[in-house]
Amino acid sequence: MTIHDRGKMKWQSASFIPLVFEMTSEMFKDQAWTPKPLLDENQTEEFDLRIAYATEYNKAVKLTVWDEGFNHDITGRVHYIDPITHELRIEVKPGEFERVAYDSVVGVKVLK
Structure with missing residues (x-):
């Protein structure tokens, strides 16, 4: 009695699994989307x-x-407020700055 292995054929039906994972992650990402709050x-x-x-x-x-439907937090010190471009420059780490458009800010908390 010999064992007849089907080789790669037995894995062909599972080739859609990466696509399923990608689709479910997109679905959950779409559910977390929120509209921009009105201030x-x-x-x-x-x-x-x-x-x-x-x-x-x-x-x-x-x-x-608020960035394209998702909220995220940025913690740091305010380095400069640019009145012309309406941006805040936040020093996230020493020597590392991040620019934030003032229109996208939906919450501010001063830390001690």
Whole structure:
């Protein structure tokens, strides 16, 4: 009695599995999408005051930034506020800066 192995044929039916993983990750990513929150004048003024305070006293801030449907946090010190391009330059690490558009900021917290 000999064993008849089908070789690669037995794995051909499982060739769709990477595609399934990719599709499910895209599905969960689409479910986490959120629309940009609408901020009123009081909230934006409060953000301005918090950013000015953190800049004046060299405090770290935690910015919640909305980027194409997803929120992420950036923590660092406010290095420069550019009034022309409406951007904040945040020093994330010593010597490493990140630019954040002021319109995309949806939350500001001053850290101690």
